[in-house]
Amino acid sequence: MMHRRRNFALTLMGVTALTLAGCASAPNDAESGGDTITLSYAYFAPAVSFPSVQMAEWARLLTERTDGQVEVDLFYGGTLLGSGDIYEGVSQGVADVGLDSPAYDTSRFPLSSVIAVPLGLSDPVAASHTFLDLLLEFEPEEYDDFQIITAFTTEAAYLQTTKPVTTRDEAKGMTLRGSAATIPVLEQLGISPVGLPMNEVSEQLSTGVIDGYAASREVLKGFGLAEQVSAITDFPLGIGNSFVAVMDQAKFDALPENVKEVILELREEMAEFAGSQHLAEIAESEELAESEGVETVTVAGADAPAWQAILDEQAEAWVRDNAGAPFDARAVLERTRELAAENE
Numbered sequence: 001m002m003h004r005r006r007n008f009a010l011t012l013m014g015v016t017a018l019t020l021a022g023c024a025s026a027p028n029d030a031e032s033g034g035d036t037i038t039l040s041y042a043y044f045a046p047a048v049s050f051p052s053v054q055m056a057e058w059a060r061l062l063t064e065r066t067d068g069q070v071e072v073d074l075f076y077g078g079t080l081l082g083s084g085d086i087y088e089g090v091s092q093g094v095a096d097v098g099l100d101s102p103a104y105d106t107s108r109f110p111l112s113s114v115i116a117v118p119l120g121l122s123d124p125v126a127a128s129h130t131f132l133d134l135l136l137e138f139e140p141e142e143y144d145d146f147q148i149i150t151a152f153t154t155e156a157a158y159l160q161t162t163k164p165v166t167t168r169d170e171a172k173g174m175t176l177r178g179s180a181a182t183i184p185v186l187e188q189l190g191i192s193p194v195g196l197p198m199n200e201v202s203e204q205l206s207t208g209v210i211d212g213y214a215a216s217r218e219v220l221k222g223f224g225l226a227e228q229v230s231a232i233t234d235f236p237l238g239i240g241n242s243f244v245a246v247m248d249q250a251k252f253d254a255l256p257e258n259v260k261e262v263i264l265e266l267r268e269e270m271a272e273f274a275g276s277q278h279l280a281e282i283a284e285s286e287e288l289a290e291s292e293g294v295e296t297v298t299v300a301g302a303d304a305p306a307w308q309a310i311l312d313e314q315a316e317a318w319v320r321d322n323a324g325a326p327f328d329a330r331a332v333l334e335r336t337r338e339l340a341a342e343n344e
Helices: 002-014 016-019 026-031 049-067 084-093 112-116 126-140 185-187 200-204 249-253 256-290 304-321 327-342
Strands: 037-042 071-073 097-100 147-154 158-161 175-178 192-196 210-216 231-233 240-247 296-297
Touching: 037 084, 049 147, 049 256, 049 327, 071 304, 084 097, 084 147, 097 126, 112 126, 112 192, 112 240, 112 249, 126 147, 126 256, 126 327, 147 249, 147 256, 175 200, 175 256, 185 192, 185 304, 192 240, 200 210, 200 296, 240 249, 240 256
Parallel strands: 037 071, 037 097, 175 192, 175 210, 231 296
Antiparallel strands: 097 240, 147 240, 158 210, 158 231
């Protein structure tokens, strides 16, 4: 933690001009007819990724609906803050708004991690609304001192491999890249999981270090992986990733009332937009994968109940793992199921 704090101190020095132009001083100016409010918005992935496209749309709509009262400077690709540093960076004033994945730090964001439990959710629009509704309803203390700007998810994760996987016997002994949410499932399928950033998967596939990965399917196009895998196993393993955009609560509270109203109005809209954008990317990726000869296979009928049993076990495991959390884990899980049913 100390090295991060030193990095933040250096970053703060480098963005002094940005901070002075940002919302810390701008709201009062705007209320008195002064300068435009300028907000900085940080994210770790490239501008072409669907969360980044969501950022740009949010910025456009915020400027449009405030009649130019608010402008947003977008910092993609970790140019202002990297993954894992974004929420702390927002707290320290490095960025006014930050988008990161709480799934990368489930110990800090335990309630948020429920969205990755395999509950039958696979559609990213339904999952995004479920996730946002859950956070707004429970107001978990993991987001204390933050205002949630929006929240959304990817689709479910799928096995995408160099050879078809339709049974546990075929999966056994393979080495696949997984996430915190999918690693327990991969292990029970007899797979050796490894943790890798997605931008390192292509190289590891090309050198034969891994035999594939578990992820949402837009990566086939976004990371050029359609040329490196041969099969997708059509068996959703639970939501692949989740994202939450936040603003420091004190900075949000200092904004003019009309600006705050627009930001809150956009929360649900951006969950819908992000999920829909993700669906479009998935369709493009599937088309590309088909053109590259990637085969979509299904789990063999006799093996499917065992695969489903592994997924079903994850819900009870999540409740056990969060027995000491500052919320009723079973109540959160059951409410997530209800919201999922309402949103599908």
